Amino acid sequence: xxxxxxxxxxxxxxxxxxxxxxxxxxxxxxxxxxxxxxxxxxxxxxxxxxxxxxxxxxxxxxxxxxxxxxxxxxxxxxxxxxxxxxxxxxxxxxxxxxxxxxxxxxxxxxxxxxxxxxxxxxxxxxxxxxxxxxxxxxxxxxxxxxxxxxxxxxxxxxxxxxxxxxxxxxxxxxxxxxxxxxxxxxxxxxxxxxxxxxxxxxxxxxxxxxxxxxxxxxxxxxxxxxxxxxxxxxxxxxxxxxxxxxxxxxxxxxxxxxxxxxxxxxxxxxxxxxxxxxxxxxxxxxxxxxxxxxxxxxxxxxxxxxxxxxxxxxxxxxxxxxxxxxxxxxxxxxxxxxxxxxxxxxxxxxxxxxxxxxxxxxxxxxxxxxxxxxxxxxxxxxxxxxxxxxxxxxxxxxxxxxxxxxxxxxxxxxxxxxxxxxxxxxxxxxxxxxxxxxx
Amino acid sequence: xxxxxxxxxxxxxxxxxxxxxxxxxxxxxxxxxxxxxxxxxxxxxxxxxxxxxxxxxxxxxxxxxxxxxxxxxxxxxxxxxxxxxxxxxxxxxxxxxxxxxxxxxxxxxxxxxxxxxxxxxxxxxxxxxxxxxxxxxxxxxxxxxxxxxxxxxxxxxxxxxxxxxxxxxxxxxxxxxxxxxxxxxxxxxxxxxxxxxxxxxxxxxxxxxxxxxxxxxxxxxxxxxxxxxxxxxxxxxxxxxxxxxxxxxxxxxxxxxxxxxxxxxxxxxxxxxxxxxxxxxxxxxxxxxxxxxxxxxxxxxxxxxxxxxxxxxxxxxxxxxxxxxxxxxxxxxxxxxxxxxxxxxxxxxxxxxxxxxxxxxxxxxxxxxxxxxxxxxxxxxxxxxxxxxxxxxxxxxxxxxxxxxxxxxxxxxxxxxxxxxxxxxxxxxxxxxxxxxxx
Numbered sequence: 001x002x003x004x005x006x007x008x009x010x011x012x013x014x015x016x017x018x019x020x021x022x023x024x025x026x027x028x029x030x031x032x033x034x035x036x037x038x039x040x041x042x043x044x045x046x047x048x049x050x051x052x053x054x055x056x057x058x059x060x061x062x063x064x065x066x067x068x069x070x071x072x073x074x075x076x077x078x079x080x081x082x083x084x085x086x087x088x089x090x091x092x093x094x095x096x097x098x099x100x101x102x103x104x105x106x107x108x109x110x111x112x113x114x115x116x117x118x119x120x121x122x123x124x125x126x127x128x129x130x131x132x133x134x135x136x137x138x139x140x141x142x143x144x145x146x147x148x149x150x151x152x153x154x155x156x157x158x159x160x161x162x163x164x165x166x167x168x169x170x171x172x173x174x175x176x177x178x179x180x181x182x183x184x185x186x187x188x189x190x191x192x193x194x195x196x197x198x199x200x201x202x203x204x205x206x207x208x209x210x211x212x213x214x215x216x217x218x219x220x221x222x223x224x225x226x227x228x229x230x231x232x233x234x235x236x237x238x239x240x241x242x243x244x245x246x247x248x249x250x251x252x253x254x255x256x257x258x259x260x261x262x263x264x265x266x267x268x269x270x271x272x273x274x275x276x277x278x279x280x281x282x283x284x285x286x287x288x289x290x291x292x293x294x295x296x297x298x299x300x301x302x303x304x305x306x307x308x309x310x311x312x313x314x315x316x317x318x319x320x321x322x323x324x325x326x327x328x329x330x331x332x333x334x335x336x337x338x339x340x341x342x343x344x345x346x347x348x349x350x351x352x353x354x355x356x357x358x359x360x361x362x363x364x365x366x367x368x369x370x371x372x373x374x375x376x377x378x379x380x381x382x383x384x385x386x387x388x389x390x391x392x393x394x395x396x397x398x399x400x401x402x403x404x405x406x407x408x409x410x411x412x413x414x415x416x417x418x419x420x421x422x423x424x425x426x427x428x429x430x431x432x433x434x435x436x437x438x439x
Numbered sequence: 440x441x442x443x444x445x446x447x448x449x450x451x452x453x454x455x456x457x458x459x460x461x462x463x464x465x466x467x468x469x470x471x472x473x474x475x476x477x478x479x480x481x482x483x484x485x486x487x488x489x490x491x492x493x494x495x496x497x498x499x500x501x502x503x504x505x506x507x508x509x510x511x512x513x514x515x516x517x518x519x520x521x522x523x524x525x526x527x528x529x530x531x532x533x534x535x536x537x538x539x540x541x542x543x544x545x546x547x548x549x550x551x552x553x554x555x556x557x558x559x560x561x562x563x564x565x566x567x568x569x570x571x572x573x574x575x576x577x578x579x580x581x582x583x584x585x586x587x588x589x590x591x592x593x594x595x596x597x598x599x600x601x602x603x604x605x606x607x608x609x610x611x612x613x614x615x616x617x618x619x620x621x622x623x624x625x626x627x628x629x630x631x632x633x634x635x636x637x638x639x640x641x642x643x644x645x646x647x648x649x650x651x652x653x654x655x656x657x658x659x660x661x662x663x664x665x666x667x668x669x670x671x672x673x674x675x676x677x678x679x680x681x682x683x684x685x686x687x688x689x690x691x692x693x694x695x696x697x698x699x700x701x702x703x704x705x706x707x708x709x710x711x712x713x714x715x716x717x718x719x720x721x722x723x724x725x726x727x728x729x730x731x732x733x734x735x736x737x738x739x740x741x742x743x744x745x746x747x748x749x750x751x752x753x754x755x756x757x758x759x760x761x762x763x764x765x766x767x768x769x770x771x772x773x774x775x776x777x778x779x780x781x782x783x784x785x786x787x788x789x790x791x792x793x794x795x796x797x798x799x800x801x802x803x804x805x806x807x808x809x810x811x812x813x814x815x816x817x818x819x820x821x822x823x824x825x826x827x828x829x830x831x832x833x834x835x836x837x838x839x840x841x842x843x844x845x846x847x848x849x850x851x852x853x854x855x856x857x858x859x860x861x862x863x864x865x866x867x868x869x870x871x872x873x874x875x876x877x878x
Contacts (some may be wrong), residue, residue, distance in 0.1 A: 010482035036818030043449035061509040066552040068498040069785035113505040349475035379475030
């Protein structure tokens with residue numbers, strides 16, 4: 001006999017949780033498609049050579065090989081650890097079959113050989129959008145992606161969220177103006193990125209460890225990182241910094257341009273956060289993170305930004321892009337464990353059709369078929385035991401409405417298991433109306 | 440630089456193909472949910488011990504381990520090779536949180552270390568439905584699952600399909616009446632299952648290889664396998680066989696009962712095929728396969744049946760069930776490679792909004808937002824180059840309608856890129872009507 005155990009770090013939802021997740025995935029899909037983003041899907045595995053090229057921590061890669069493969073055979077394949085590397089390979093491979101700018105969304109599981117802990121998983125869903133262009137991509141794309149992620153996060157109903165925005169060019173221009181070298185700039189970005197985790201003192205320590213970086217430079221870097229600005233304050237704030245230089249100016253301009261292109265509701269949720277760095281190497285322009293101030297335990301809900309060349313390691317022309325990612329599984333786990341949503345619905349059924357006796361089953365099936373045609377999700381009792389048992393089953397599954405059909409008496413009754421009100425209805429049309437109006 | 444290559448046996452669709460697949464998945468989901476089936480999802484990996492317990496060919500299992508794990512460390516996890524083993528483990532593990540009969544659907548990728556060839560993949564989607572009960576499950580569940588698979592296959596629009604039905608009890612009862620031992624019965628089922636592949640001569644050869652099986656017995660087995668009956672002929676056909684015995688009678692009764700519970704349209708597509716055996720060990724009652732006579736290259740499109748105890752290897756109470764599975768990826772591959780469907784749509788966009796100049800972008804974005812609110816998928820041009828370029832882009836992506844917006848002149852025009860007809864519309868409402876009416 002085999003023991004039944006969960007594998008640590010590989011979450012598995014109960015039906016009521018999975019139903020909730022599926023509904024959200026469907027809503028996000030539909031939102032992204034309403035902006036013309038097309039779904040793609042890549043295999044779970046990539047060549048190890050492809051995965052390793054992005055400079056990921058190799059020990060986080062899971063390799064895949066046949067259980068009874070040749071002895072000593074080297075693993076050639078690994079499970080993808082994000083959706084950006086597969087996207088880069090996909091675009092490079094299929095470029096001649098794609099139309100650019102290429103707007104795509106992708107919702108798939110990714111795998112990381114991380115030590116499992118609360119909110120950190122080894123298998124989890126990412127939900128990504130990206131726009132990829134050939135040669136050049138206007139800032140209209142950045143604005144569109146930020147608008148979309150704002151609307152996507154709203155679907156989770158976590159309370160008011162905030163879009164933290166910054167620009168890599170602005171950061172780098174500021175560091176250049178302080179005479180930091182390229183290497184020192186990279187180090188400073190990595191250090192500042194840790195502000196939320198290790199605090200000002202921690203970041204100061206990290207900065208001072210950077211080779212050749214002076215105390216005065218570190219203080220100026222920390223000063224910038226302490227700044228915040230609403231969209232309408234942004235111009236004054238950066239002016240008061242009195243920084244000159246092309247790169248810094250370009251960074252300010254791109255933030256101004258993107259802010260101007262956002263719908264008002266999205267712009268009102270945006271804060272320019274000069275501490276935002278995002279550790280990943282490949283960002284080159286606008287960077288964004290979404291947080292929920294009222295739910296600090298959620299941390300960063302979504303994040304992304306602009307990059308110069310998606311598929312640089314595959315050669316070929318420059319493919320600039322901008323993208324954002326939602327860590328779906330982490331969010332689900334936080335929502336479920338904090339009981340933020342009442343999960344009463346354990347199945348998609350809206351109406352449960354009771355069956356008084358086996359001789360009435362065909363009639364019940366036909367009624368159910370008619371109700372499904374007008375869009376209701378309808379379950380017919382598989383058994384015809386006592387009515388009480390059938391209602392118990394519906395209640396246990398969180399089905400709100402039960403239909404009692406008596407073909408001999410030619411009556412139809414609908415019971416609302418929440419309000420306990422039972423209504424005799426004239427026909428199926430009236431039954432549908434009753435169920436649909438309950439929302 | 441990394442070479443870009445596909446991994447053999449791991450299919451990857453272009454946007455127009457993926458869009459088609461997604462639409463079908465959504466339709467099947469919605470169908471299954473309309474009968475109250477709830478989605479579940481299990482991790483991609485299971486313990487090797489769990490996977491191997493079902494007696495699968497071990498060399499087909501892919502193991503998963505950290506690329507830089509400890510040397511000599513044994514692989515503990517494998518990728519699931521079907522959705523039945525994970526379902527069994529899920530139900531055994533979460534039984535106390537589930538309501539039985541448990542109706543679930545599951546659409547996930549599975550992995551098999553098979554030699555890749557046309558129509559055989561190493562990574563592919565399966566789309567499963569099952570109903571699981573505690574202790575006993577009435578035949579109403581079998582009928583429901585058969586009804587559903589009939590409706591699901593219809594969604595693929597492959598032309599008229601046929602449901603081939605048989606009963607394991609009928610087969611086993613017939614073999615018992617021929618005095619076959621249990622071991623000979625198992626062997627005979629495996630042999631008869633190959634009829635489509637190796638023909639009558641081949642099966643005869645296999646039967647005669649079964650230890651102690653006589654030539655006359657083999658001939659009677661082949662006689663049965665040659666029989667076919669429409670639902671209305673079924674009773675006469677089995678009566679004419681003059682077989683006695685409880686098991687045979689039980690098999691006939693369950694077929695009669697399920698046929699009586701099917702909607703007429705499904706029953707009319709059903710043929711009792713006495714050669715149908717389905718090789719898998721665990722079937723114990725009704726077995727079904729779906730074929731498309733007009734598309735023989737599609738082979739078996741879906742299949743399944745009744746089993747006695749889903750989670751026997753995990754101990755505990757008996758969990759009888761009935762389920763069906765669609766081999767989605769294989770079907771998609773056949774549809775795409777046979778060019779059965781015109782795949783002109785490379786994105787979900789229904790209407791493309793052109794932008795005459797950057798000063799009109801905000802107005803264009805607002806119009807797009809309004810159109811999305813009423814349910815249209817709308818893309819706004821990211822650039823504002825010459826109109827001709829913008830229309831070329833829409834055409835290349837297979838977007839049918841283009842909107843020209845001239846806020847200064849206060850005019851709206853919609854062009855249908857298929858009929859080439861351009862229409863001036865009074866307002867957005869009229870534009871929506873025009874696009875929606877095109878289907």
